[in-house]
Amino acid sequence: MERVIVSFCWLKKNLPSGGKLPEYASELASGMDVAAALDEPLTLEPGERALVPTGFGLAIPAGFEVQVRPRSGLAVKHGLTVINAPGTIDADYRGEIKVALVNLGREPFTIHPGDRIAQLVLAPVCQARLEVVETLDVTDRGSGGFGHTGV
Numbered sequence: 276m277e278r279v280i281v282s283f284c285w286l287k288k289n290l291p292s293g294g295k296l297p298e299y300a301s302e303l304a305s306g307m308d309v310a311a312a313l314d315e316p317l318t319l320e321p322g323e324r325a326l327v328p329t330g331f332g333l334a335i336p337a338g339f340e341v342q343v344r345p346r347s348g349l350a351v352k353h354g355l356t357v358i359n360a361p362g363t364i365d366a367d368y369r370g371e372i373k374v375a376l377v378n379l380g381r382e383p384f385t386i387h388p389g390d391r392i393a394q395l396v397l398a399p400v401c402q403a404r405l406e407v408v409e410t411l412d413v414t415d416r417g418s419g420g421f422g423h424t425g426v
């Protein structure tokens with residue numbers, strides 16, 4: 276598959292403990308698994324959330340974004356998910372990529388340095404140019420929404 280070049284940079288002088296280059300786990304995986312760059316294990320109590328560092332930053336080309344998505348295994352088995360999923364990494368952001376995790380499970384969950392906590396999906400985006408009008412055009416749906424077509 277053709278790949279888009281994204282600049283990757285460790286943001287600290289020493290490679291953070293647990294920091295790993297994000298990787299596609301299979302040939303055609305949509306997301307690169309991303310690891311927790313932690314000095315020590317971090318335990319999330321039920322209902323608790325944390326902004327987990329990765330140690331790196333990206334320079335994403337214009338016309339793309341990176342989405343931070345949960346890993347379904349962690350979500351289904353432990354209730355660990357990304358609270359703002361999909362997190363948005365803007366193409367002009369140069370700070371550290373962080374993962375906003377929440378433990379929606381019933382048990383405490385411990386993240387160890389280097390654990391794969393989420394996945395990063397590179398996705399195309401386009402920006403809108405808003406054209407302000409007096410009225411919107413007419414459609415069959417009209418203003419029906421939120422279950423209007425049935426469950």
Ligand SMILES: O=c1ccn([C@H]2C[C@H](O)[C@@H](COP(=O)(O)OP(=O)(O)OP(=O)(O)O)O2)c(=O)[nH]1
Pocket residue numbers: 343359362363364365366368371372373374375
């Ligand atoms: O899961 C995330 C979400 C965001 N970010 C970083 C990159 C992103 O470009 C920036 C801003 O994110 P967002 O636009 O979602 O947050 P905001 O609350 O709108 O903050 P801002 O006013 O800085 O845009 O924070 C992360 O590292 N991880």
Ligand SMILES: [Mg+2]
Pocket residue numbers: none
């Ligand atoms: Mg924003």
